[in-house]
Amino acid sequence: MSEEALHAVIDDLGALLLFTMILIVAAGQIYRAIYAVSAQSLLIALAAAVLATATGNTDLWVIAGVTLAVKAVALPWVLHWIVQRMDIRREIEPVIPIAATLALSVVIVVASFQLTTSLGPVRQAIAGNALPVGISLTLTGVLVMATRKTALTQMVGLFASENGIFFTAMAVTQGMPLIIEIGVILDVILAALVMTILVLRVRSTVDADVADLDRLRG
Amino acid sequence: MAETLLWVLPLIPTVTALLMLTTRDRRVLSALDVSGSAILFALALVLAREVAVGGPRTLGVFRLDDVGLVFLLLLVVLTLAVSIYTVGWLEQALEVGNMKAEFLRSYFALVHAFVATMVVTVLADNLGILWIAMEGTTITSAVLIGYHGHHHGLEAAWKYIIVTTIGISFGLFGTVLIYAAAADVQGGAGAMSWSAIMKIAPTLHPGIVRIGFIFAMVGYGTKAGLAPMHLWLPDAHSQAPTPVSALLSGVLIKCALLGIIRFQTIAAAACGPAFPAQVLLIFGLISVVVATPFILAQRDIKRLLGYHSVEHVGIVALGLGFGGRVGTYGALLHVVNHGITKALAFFAAGTAIARYGSRDMRAIGGLLAVAPIGATLLMLAALSLAGVPPFSIFVSELMVLRAGIGQGHWIAIAIFLSMVVVIFAGLLHHVGVMAFGEPTATASREPEAWFPLAGMLLLAAIMILLGITLPGSFDGILQRATEVIVD
Numbered sequence: 001m002s003e004e005a006l007h008a009v010i011d012d013l014g015a016l017l018l019f020t021m022i023l024i025v026a027a028g029q030i031y032r033a034i035y036a037v038s039a040q041s042l043l044i045a046l047a048a049a050v051l052a053t054a055t056g057n058t059d060l061w062v063i064a065g066v067t068l069a070v071k072a073v074a075l076p077w078v079l080h081w082i083v084q085r086m087d088i089r090r091e092i093e094p095v096i097p098i099a100a101t102l103a104l105s106v107v108i109v110v111a112s113f114q115l116t117t118s119l120g121p122v123r124q125a126i127a128g129n130a131l132p133v134g135i136s137l138t139l140t141g142v143l144v145m146a147t148r149k150t151a152l153t154q155m156v157g158l159f160a161s162e163n164g165i166f167f168t169a170m171a172v173t174q175g176m177p178l179i180i181e182i183g184v185i186l187d188v189i190l191a192a193l194v195m196t197i198l199v200l201r202v203r204s205t206v207d208a209d210v211a212d213l214d215r216l217r218g
Numbered sequence: 219m220a221e222t223l224l225w226v227l228p229l230i231p232t233v234t235a236l237l238m239l240t241t242r243d244r245r246v247l248s249a250l251d252v253s254g255s256a257i258l259f260a261l262a263l264v265l266a267r268e269v270a271v272g273g274p275r276t277l278g279v280f281r282l283d284d285v286g287l288v289f290l291l292l293l294v295v296l297t298l299a300v301s302i303y304t305v306g307w308l309e310q311a312l313e314v315g316n317m318k319a320e321f322l323r324s325y326f327a328l329v330h331a332f333v334a335t336m337v338v339t340v341l342a343d344n345l346g347i348l349w350i351a352m353e354g355t356t357i358t359s360a361v362l363i364g365y366h367g368h369h370h371g372l373e374a375a376w377k378y379i380i381v382t383t384i385g386i387s388f389g390l391f392g393t394v395l396i397y398a399a400a401a402d403v404q405g406g407a408g409a410m411s412w413s414a415i416m417k418i419a420p421t422l423h424p425g426i427v428r429i430g431f432i433f434a435m436v437g438y439g440t441k442a443g444l445a446p447m448h449l450w451l452p453d454a455h456s457q458a459p460t461p462v463s464a465l466l467s468g469v470l471i472k473c474a475l476l477g478i479i480r481f482q483t484i485a486a487a488a489c490g491p492a493f494p495a496q497v498l499l500i501f502g503l504i505s506v507v508v509a510t511p512f513i514l515a516q517r518d519i520k521r522l523l524g525y526h527s528v529e530h531v532g533i534v535a536l537g538l539g540f541g542g543r544v545g546t547y548g549a550l551l552h553v554v555n556h557g558i559t560k561a562l563a564f565f566a567a568g569t570a571i572a573r574y575g576s577r578d579m580r581a582i583g584g585l586l587a588v589a590p591i592g593a594t595l596l597m598l599a600a601l602s603l604a605g606v607p608p609f610s611i612f613v614s615e616l617m618v619l620r621a622g623i624g625q626g627h628w629i630a631i632a633i634f635l636s637m638v639v640v641i642f643a644g645l646l647h648h649v650g651v652m653a654f655g656e657p658t659a660t661a662s663r664e665p666e667a668w669f670p671l672a673g674m675l676l677l678a679a680i681m682i683l684l685g686i687t688l689p690g691s692f693d694g695i696l697q698r699a700t701e702v703i704v705d
Binding site: 125126131135138145151154158164168172176183184186187191195197198201205215 | 364429
């Protein structure tokens with residue numbers, strides 16, 4: 001695959017990633033957000049596969065496989081399981097209206113592209129528009145975590161945020177060392193596990209949702 | 219020999235944690251706890267000697283230089299003190315019902331897993347490993363913070379894991395950007411190792427390093443408790459079991475500062491020292507200013523100490539920001555001084571809380587009459603934290619101040635000084651209320667237990683020693699560490 005073709009494919013995938021991010025931000029129901037983040041992880045796995053064929057870096061195949069298994073299938077399944085098990089009736093519970101969050105995420109995307117246009121020479125080190133897309137995904141994921149009260153939506157934001165970092169990391173010319181990428185994925189899994197335990201403990205010991213925890217102040 | 223130790227060091231707390239899972243006996247657990255920490259302490263001293271004589275040691279992704287050594291020594295001293303303190307603290311906590319005997323082994327195992335992840339952050343040369351270990355500290359300590367299992371503890375744990383995980387993802391992004399810049403210059407192999415990046419740092423593209431540094435600063439700054447990313451810190455410090463509070467405040471936030479120092483040195487080499495210095499100064503000043511009103515108005519003693527940590531992390535950031543030899547040396551010394559003193563303060567506060575059954579400072583009165591040794595130690599720690607000579611924190615604060623004056627940062631100095639004076643008054647007022655006067659009716663009049671005191675006396679001795687004189691070998695480590703950062 002020629003370099004231009006690769007950049008074009010990466011840019012197309014980047015556009016799709018941003019689209020799934022909008023779906024996550026706009027989701028009014030927790031199920032939709034979970035499906036959207038699953039689709040987003042699928043696209044990340046696809047991007048890894050494309051980059052693996054284009055650069056001949058076999059490590060990226062491993063990343064693609066792990067991302068597909070863990071982030072596109074296993075973690076969304078766990079979230080789904082929690083929703084059913086806890087019989088969640090409360091949905092997204094935004095702190096500020098969803099429309100306002102959407103407007104903010106547009107600002108983030110524009111600012112990320114603006115910021116990275118000033119970095120001429122370095123753009124060569126990272127394929128296509130992966131850098132601004134990665135920054136946008138990370139910051140929007142953080143925005144989702146900060147503006148939603150329920151635990152599960154915050155976890156969805158976390159996964160989206162990690163996806164952004166992975167997208168940029170993959171597109172760095174040489175690819176990140178495999179051991180580091182695996183370690184990062186392992187950390188994400190463990191963090192999700194601990195968060196799940198905390199959510200369930202809050203439910204069982206104090207009979208409340210994480211969103212209702214607001215006593216510690218000052 | 220020394221190289222092997224780099225591998226063995228993180229293994230010791232890991233093995234200790236695994237051994238702890240095999241028993242339920244409280245005595246065996248306490249024995250394992252103290253001996254594990256003692257072995258870690260002894261081996262770290264051996265390693266320190268090797269590094270002091272033969273320079274930095276490298277093994278794979280691990281490397282120990284003098285900068286790391288400062289943090290490693292603080293880590294092992296505090297771990298040992300915490301273990302000794304825990305023996306006595308546990309007895310009280312079990313009596314009150316704060317800790318449950320059937321879950322003890324998971325508590326001890328998690329503490330040592332937490333220590334293991336912190337050892338890795340200190341030893342990591344590879345910035346990716348540094349990040350992974352840093353996220354590992356979040357995962358292990360989040361469970362510990364919510365360990366008491368009541369409403370407030372779980373809330374603090376949730377807030378902690380969400381805020382620091384958000385923050386630390388910024389840190390990963392910063393790491394990726396620095397890696398991209400380094401890989402662009404020298405190719406992928408070794409482009410994540412800090413020592414390799416430092417060799418080529420002047421040739422890195424300044425634009426991308428700048429963005430990378432800001433991301434890393436926000437990321438590791440969250441974990442270090444710099445304002446305005448400190449939101450998790452007072453909750454976590456106040457809700458965690460007291461030994462864990464001491465580890466969080468004494469060691470964990472210092473490990474995050476080490477991460478910041480690693481990125482600061484790269485950024486200083488790539489885009490000139492002025493840029494990272496400015497960022498550090500801004501975060502440092504915000505931290506000092508934000509912490510002040512909360513310290514004055516505080517009623518919960520552990521929250522008070524938490525906010526006070528925000529102030530002191532701010533002072534370290536100011537020292538690094540003022541820079542130069544004096545500022546950097548002062549910042550490193552302040553890391554050690556504050557770590558030792560704050561752990562002592564948490565210990566003393568923990569025993570006072572157990573005695574009165576309350577964390578409200580208005581309920582704790584006349585401590586001096588019912589527990590003279592504990593009250594004296596609490597007052598010593600508070601005087602030191604407030605920056606009274608001849609205690610150690612006074613020395614390092616003075617160095618930071620001198621560096622600021624030397625560089626002509628008058629506005630920063632003015633803000634810093636006025637806040638320190640206000641906090642001085644507030645802190646002494648709070649401690650005076652607790653120590654003097656008639657003991658309140660809720661106070662237990664039992665004689666003071668020996669084991670929590672042993673842990674505290676160890677730290678108090680170090681604190682006073684560091685105030686009066688700096689041992690030559692430790693001064694040498696600090697000098698060489700300063701050279702690594704400044705040059």
